[in-house]
Amino acid sequence: MHHENPKTNKNLKGRFAPTPSGRLHFGSLTCALASYLDVKAKNGSWIIRLDDLDSPRVQRGASENIIRTLEYFNLISDEPIRRQSDNLKLYEEIFGDLIRKNLCYRCECSRKRLQSLNNVYDYRCRNKKLSHEKTSVRLKISETNNVQNFIDNIQGNQETAHITSDFIIRRKDQIFAYEYAVVIDDYVQNITSVLRGADLISSTFNQLILHKSLNFNPPLYSHIPVVENKDGEKMSKSKNALMEFSKTKLSILYLALDWLGQNPPAELKNESNQIIIDWAKKNWCPKAIPQLLSKSITEQAQIL
Structure with a gap:
């Protein structure tokens, strides 16, 4: 299900791209809401993309459940739902270009060896010229494509805390890495704004390196x-799923806006999802979002 708005700002486009490994929880719904409002407040467009490339993690029925849940909360894609699994041919084509340009190489190092290096790769396979396919593939990092800082629209200036080493873009099981696929998806789908959880800040450096390597303009x-529970743990799809949209009397969208620092008026607490969404689009304030890497949910939201 999708709709089109003739007044849409075609130059601004955001997305929500969950992995269908389970039901949405309060944290993932809050992220979906924030990504939606961040572009809709400026009359931009918003799409839903299911990052289903990592097939071992995909749970049967999760995609349909995610879409149904988002629609229940009036978070509806402006375009047909996208799926990473539909883009395999494109990933292969661009991968072939990187191979031909000698911008990546095969690596046979084991997980155990990499762990002994604290996951900072030592370039052992860079000049081996391995040819067999039962290997991972790493992108070469050089002065021309390295990225060590970027400006986050919420968290401010971000600088990498460790040495950036050649990283994997295709795994030994031949599944393309998340960072590789998502960069291509965002580019071909004309995504200009990416809003997501702070646990992906470190991954952003690799994504920006890929943007430079592929000569793509990156999004903002x-x-x-x-979102953490009262015990300071990240919410999970297995433990904290939104079951039957919760039995709380308060609107979950209201609680999400409150958690995001948007200060929704008390009279919105028991309003419909659409009325809350309409208020939020008119009053969205990114600067009010806490400049924190994590934040516990409120006591009210513990019932979720």
């Missing part, structure tokens, strides 16, 4: 705090 990145 914004990262909201990760």
Whole structure:
């Protein structure tokens, strides 16, 4: 299900791209809401993309459940739902270009060896010229494509805390890495604004490196705090799923806006999802979002 708005700002486009590995929880719904409002407040467009490339993680029925839940909360894609699994041919074509340009190489190092290096790769396979396919593939990082800082629209200036080393763009099981696929998706789908959880800040450096390597213009990145439960743990799809849209008397969207620092008026607490969405689009304030990497949910939201 999708709709089109003739007054849409075609130059601004955002997305929500969950992995269909389970039901949405309060944290993922909050991220979806924030990504939606961040472009809709400026009359931009918003799409839903299911990042289903990592097939071992995909849970049967999760995609349909995610879409149904988003529609229940009036978070509706402006275009047909996208799926990473539909883009395999494109990933292969661009991968072939990187191989031909000698911008990546095969690596046979084991997970155990990489862990002994604290996951900072030592370039052992860079000049081996391995040819067998039962290997991972790494992108070469050089002075021309390296990225060590970027401006986050919420968290401010971000600088990498460690040495950026050649990273994997295709795994040994031949599945393309998340960072590789998502960069291509965002580019071909004309995404200009990416808003997501702060647990992906470190991954953003690799994504920006890929943008430079592929000569793609990157989107503007914004990262909201990760939603934690009262015990300081990140919410999970298995433990904190939104079951039957919750039994709470308060609107979940109201609680999400409150958590995002948007200060929704009390009279919105029991209003319909559409009325809350309409208010939020008119009053969206990114600067009010806490400049934190994580934040616990309120006592009211513990019932979710």
